[in-house]
Amino acid sequence: MPAKKNRDKGDKSAAIADPPPAASEPEGPPPPEPRPPVRVLYCGVCTFPVEYCEFGSSLTRCKEWLHEHDLEAYSKYYSDEALQAKIGTLSLEAQSKLEQETAKKEAKAEAKADAALKKKLASQVTIKRIERNKRKHVTSIHGLEAFDIDLKKAAKQFASKFATGASVTKNPQGLEEIVVQGDVSDEVFEMIEGEVGILKGIPADNVEIVEEKKKKGGD
Numbered sequence: 520m521p522a523k524k525n526r527d528k529g530d531k532s533a534a535i536a537d538p539p540p541a542a543s544e545p546e547g548p549p550p551p552e553p554r555p556p557v558r559v560l561y562c563g564v565c566t567f568p569v570e571y572c573e574f575g576s577s578l579t580r581c582k583e584w585l586h587e588h589d590l591e592a593y594s595k596y597y598s599d600e601a602l603q604a605k606i607g608t609l610s611l612e613a614q615s616k617l618e619q620e621t622a623k624k625e626a627k628a629e630a631k632a633d634a635a636l637k638k639k640l641a642s643q644v645t646i647k648r649i650e651r652n653k654r655k656h657v658t659s660i661h662g663l664e665a666f667d668i669d670l671k672k673a674a675k676q677f678a679s680k681f682a683t684g685a686s687v688t689k690n691p692q693g694l695e696e697i698v699v700q701g702d703v704s705d706e707v708f709e710m711i712e713g714e715v716g717i718l719k720g721i722p723a724d725n726v727e728i729v730e731e732k733k734k735k736g737g738d
């Protein structure tokens with residue numbers, strides 16, 4: 520029968536056309552269709568996805584952050600048109616209530632941020648040159664943590680910069696400080712002033728160098 524013959528032929532050519540599956544490919548369902556990845560942008564201030572910033576208490580700072588990091592997303596959420604579109608659906612009463620609540624929340628958050636900043640600005644970094652004996656000094660640096668600087672990372676930075684030992688230790692008052700071998704106090708001051716590496720955000724006015732001389736007769 521011609522029909523049967525045709526089918527056989529078709530089957531055969533299909534078998535030839537289909538290459539055997541590659542040996543490395545595992546059996547199982549085919550991989551899902553590639554889809555553009557869903558891009559979630561997390562806020563660098565409140566850590567929520569940026570569309571939820573308004574529910575946090577740092578909207579002003581969130582907005583500043585977004586404006587700096589993703590202008591496109593910023594205009595999507597905060598441009599005049601976006602705000603108009605959103606507010607336009609609310610009654611006047613609801614609008615003013617929303618504005619009041621937002622203002623209240625923000626005032627509170629700003630006061631908190633203000634207090635944190637004041638505390639920071641009142642914090643002192645002390646670089647102490649400590650004389651161990653006539654020739655040997657160590658340098659202790661205290662107070663960096665008040666400026667959100669990771670002490671371990673800072674110690675590492677000092678160690679590699681000065682090719683010397685540096686560690687985080689507790690001082691007699693029980694507070695953590697960095698102790699660097701050798702007298703590097705002026706250099707440390709310059710590094711802080713120049714915001715080298717992770718030493719960022721410390722006003723030079725908040726840094727002082729003090730001397731701790733060995734007591735006379737203590738030799």
Ligand SMILES: [Zn+2]
Pocket residue numbers: 562563564565566567569571572575577581582
């Ligand atoms: Zn946010």
